[in-house]
Amino acid sequence: MLRQFHKMHGLGNDFVILDGRESPLAMTEALARHLADRREGIGCDQLILLEPSNTAELRMRIFNADGSEVESCGNASRCVVKLTGAGTIETAGGVIHGDVTGAEVEVSLIEPRFSWNEIPLAYAMPTDPVPMGWENLDRPYAVNVGNPHLVFFVEDLDDIDIEGLGPAIETDPTFPERINVNVAEVGDDGIRLKTFERGAGLTRACGTGACATAVAAIRARRLSSPVRVTMPGGTLVIAWEPGQPVTMRGDATHVFEGTIDL
Known part of the structure; x- marks a missing residue:
């Protein structure tokens, strides 16, 4: 056929x-x-x-x-x-x-979701940040923008072995539907981001990952909307206000x- x-x-x-x-x-x-x-x-x-x-x-x-x-x-x-x-x-x-x-x-x-059962997590816990860590990555923010994401903010993105750590985080029992893993470095001109996608691995760009990361940065008062998110494959512009859907342009x-x- x-x-x-x-x-x-x-x-x-x-x-x-x-x-x-x-x-x-x-x-x-x-x-x-x-x-x-x-x-x-x-x-x-x-x-x-x-x-x-x-x-x-x-x-x-x-x-x-x-x-x-x-x-x-x-x-x-x-x-x-x-x-x-x-x-x-x-x-x-x-x-x-x-x-x-x-x-x-x-x-x-969609409008982002933040409750533990909306991510979803396996049991009740804070999501901003999540009280968990894996080696040199800890205290991520959990966000659901139509699919589940963790966002780790780090000082130097290049120091993180996301490809090595990604599989263990993605499949941790805390995440019953698995999880997308984002590692972000915040700068004056926006965010540098790498994403380890569940079921796909390290990708050149992840649109929902960029959205989840920008939302987490805005909620944590690290940046204000709109946010430029630059990934290995290029840049997206993400806009979000609390109580509203998140938008992405690229x-x-x-x-x-x-x-x-x-």
């Missing part, structure tokens, strides 16, 4: 997008993992499947490179808005609103399209 696909990326965080709105496609963990494989499939950080929606213009399902399905992806949201022109997108993490603004795309995620790039025999 031949299916058309699009390859896109947001600041180097790359996606394979399949459109199942008119011709349904049954996605499995094994198929998602195969398509994401950079040697035997197409290759991507996340596989995106578009489906019909009863609450928005379309539904977006997100599968990590390991085949696991997750709730939200900020960079993929910008790519889908650019590809389809959709102004509203249903995700498992809530409805996202999007708009193409010149060369960039702006999306509005590039979305179409790389190529093709067909694959499923």
Whole structure:
């Protein structure tokens, strides 16, 4: 069975997008993992499947490179808005609103959540910060922006082995749905950020990670909105006021399209 696909990326965080709105496609963990494989499939950080929606213009399902399905992806949201022109997108993490603004795309995620059971954590504890630590990373802030994140603020980002520490933090039993791990250095011109994504590993950029980190910095009074968040793949501008959804603006790039025999 031949299916058309699009390859896109947001600041180097790359996606394979399949459109199942008119011709349904049954996605499995094994198929998602195969398509994401950079040697035997197409290759991507996340596989995106578009489906019909009863609450928005379309539904977006997100599968990590390991085949696991997750709730939200900020960079993929910008790519889908650019590809389809959709102004509203249903995700498992809530409805996202999007708009193409010149060369960039702006999306509005859900209002951030901070309670321990909304992250979720395995048991009740403070989330701002969380009283836990792993080697030289401790007291992170926990934020849910449609998916769960920890944010560690450090003095020198380059001193942290996030790729080494990420797997243990991601799979700690305290996080029943696993967790995305963000390590951030705050400067006068914004935030430098690296993110270890659950199910994908260290990525060049993470849109929801940038949102969660900016929200944590604003809540901790380290910065004020809007916040520039710079990752290895590029920069996003994040805006948030308490009680409001968080918005993200940045590039979305179409790389190529093709067909694959499923």
